[in-house]
Amino acid sequence: MKLKHIEQYLQQLTFNFSNPKVHLEQYHTPPHLAATILHTIQNNYNDIDGKTVLDLGCGSGILTFGSILLGADFCFALECDKEILDIFIDNKNEFEITNCDAILFEINEKSLDSSVFKQKVDTVIMNPPFGTRNCGIDLAFVQYAADISKVVYSLHKTSTRESILKKIQAFKNVEQVDVIAEMKYDLNQSYKFHKKSLHDIEVDLLRIITSDYNNS
Amino acid sequence: MLLLTHNMLTSNCIKGVSNGYPLIIKATSIKKLESDFNPEFLIRMIPKLDWSAFYKATLMLGDAEISIPEKLIDSYEKDSEFLKKVHHALLEVEVVEGDLECPESGRKFPISSGIPNMLLKEDEI
Ligand SMILES: C[S@@+](CC[C@H](N)C(=O)[O-])C[C@H]1O[C@@H](n2cnc3c(N)ncnc32)[C@H](O)[C@@H]1O
Numbered sequence: 001m002k003l004k005h006i007e008q009y010l011q012q013l014t015f016n017f018s019n020p021k022v023h024l025e026q027y028h029t030p031p032h033l034a035a036t037i038l039h040t041i042q043n044n045y046n047d048i049d050g051k052t053v054l055d056l057g058c059g060s061g062i063l064t065f066g067s068i069l070l071g072a073d074f075c076f077a078l079e080c081d082k083e084i085l086d087i088f089i090d091n092k093n094e095f096e097i098t099n100c101d102a103i104l105f106e107i108n109e110k111s112l113d114s115s116v117f118k119q120k121v122d123t124v125i126m127n128p129p130f131g132t133r134n135c136g137i138d139l140a141f142v143q144y145a146a147d148i149s150k151v152v153y154s155l156h157k158t159s160t161r162e163s164i165l166k167k168i169q170a171f172k173n174v175e176q177v178d179v180i181a182e183m184k185y186d187l188n189q190s191y192k193f194h195k196k197s198l199h200d201i202e203v204d205l206l207r208i209i210t211s212d213y214n215n216s
Numbered sequence: 217m218l219l220l221t222h223n224m225l226t227s228n229c230i231k232g233v234s235n236g237y238p239l240i241i242k243a244t245s246i247k248k249l250e251s252d253f254n255p256e257f258l259i260r261m262i263p264k265l266d267w268s269a270f271y272k273a274t275l276m277l278g279d280a281e282i283s284i285p286e287k288l289i290d291s292y293e294k295d296s297e298f299l300k301k302v303h304h305a306l307l308e309v310e311v312v313e314g315d316l317e318c319p320e321s322g323r324k325f326p327i328s329s330g331i332p333n334m335l336l337k338e339d340e341i
Contacts, residue, residue: 050256073257074307076221085331098251099307101221104333110341116226116237120264 001042001070007035009069013091015060017084024081025129029062029155030186037205038066040181041125041153045207048072051122054149056107056141061088063125064100074099076121080106107140117148119212124149130157139167142208146173150213158182158202165206173210181205217311217332219273223265225332227318227325230340235320238269241276243327245313248281255299262292262302274305282309 010031020026029037042048049071055064058077067075077100079085085102092100105111128141138156145152146168156164161179168177184200227236267288274282282305285298292298316325316332323340326333 050260052257052261073254073260074220076224080335082331082333086329089329089331098249099254101218102331103217103221103225104331104335106335108341110229110336116224120224 001039003035003039006039006066006069007031010034010062010066012095013060013062013065014087014094015062017060017087019083021081023133025133026059026081026084028059029127031062033183033185034062034066036181036183037153037155038063038070038125040205041123042070044180045151047123047151047153048125052076052120054078054117054121054124054145056124056126056145057128058088058102059084059127061091061100061102063127064088065091065095065097067123067125068097068100072099072123074101076100076117077102078105078107080104107137107144109140111140111144112147119148121149122151124152124154126153127155138164142168143171146171146208146210150210150215152206152208152210154206154208155183155185155203156206158204161204168206168208173212174208175211175213176209178207179204180207217316217327217330218307219270219277219309220261220265220306221332222273222311222316223270225316225325225334227316227321227323229336230318230321230323233318233320233323236318238266238272238319239316239325240319241273241311241314242317243277243311243314245311246277246279247310247312247330249308249310251303251307253300253303255296255303258299258302258306259293261306262288265306270306277309277311279309 015028053067053072053075055077058079064075064077124145128138131138185203314327
């Protein structure tokens with residue numbers, strides 16, 4: 001599928017949200033960026049079409065609905081904020097999608113203990129909080145994702161690349177981690193209530209292969 | 217919440233609970249959906265399911281249209297009758313309102329607008 005078509009589709013989603021919670025870093029992935037991410041994952045690695053996908057911190061669901069557009073069999077969507085899931089459900093109904101399901105679930109130190117998802121999903125695609133508000137939450141997301149999935153795609157700040165890569169590499173289930181694309185994140189578009197005017201933030205798209213990758 | 221999702225949820229994250237699976241479904245509202253039959257997906261997913269939990273879940277809904285055998289049959293890959301039943305039970309029945317109940321502690325996880333709320337308070341974990 002053409003990048004432009006993915007982007008046009010994703011632009012029709014609703015993102016508006018009257019009460020964004022700053023501590024949860026609830027900015028959505030802009031359609032152009034989301035389309036580029038999903039197009040890259042499918043075209044270069046074939047990790048969406050015919051796969052069971054999980055979207056961690058799904059918010060209004062752009063990565064879920066984009067994955068389904070690109071042929072995912074099913075997408076589990078996990079999110080800790082009930083209010084933003086209302087938008088997710090509106091989008092799901094509007095786009096008449098049935099092969100996804102949302103769960104109110106919080107990633108924390110304990111969530112690994114309840115990983116019934118372990119070995120049930122093929123691909124995790126996520127845009128986790130950067131961890132500016134809740135220190136270390138970005139890595140908690142990666143750790144949970146690497147524990148349950150064969151391969152993980154995750155967005156992180158380029159400015160902290162070295163330390164993030166080092167920490168991810170040390171996770172027990174991680175075989176390999178690569179920066180597969182450098183992208184720009186226009187936070188102004190999605191985070192209007194930010195006081196300061198923000199310019200583009202540089203982000204890395206990481207591909208993390210876990211030890212379950214070859215057992216399929 | 218679809219039964220596929222129910223198959224993935226546990227309350228083992230609650231402090232002191234070791235046998236929080238499968239969660240008991242107490243549905244007050246159920247919706248039937250129509251979704252595309254995708255046998256390749258089912259063939260990939262069936263071996264990953266906890267079949268006994270799936271079977272129990274269908275019984276908990278108490279709906280005659282939702283029927284799957286207690287034991288997973290052999291060579292289900294070629295049995296499209298069987299796959300269609302699984303498709304319906306797994307992917308076309310949405311629990312819209314109700315509760316999931318921890319089999320050990322009785323802690324209820326409410327399901328509202330189709331979304332199971334698995335959030336725990338800090339003193340529960
Ligand atoms: C950067 S946003 C991305 C949203 C969406 N995936 C997207 O791409 O547009 C991060 C999301 O993670 C959620 N989140 C933050 N902390 C979380 C946690 N501990 N557990 C689960 N979700 C969390 C936020 O509510 C928010 O929706």
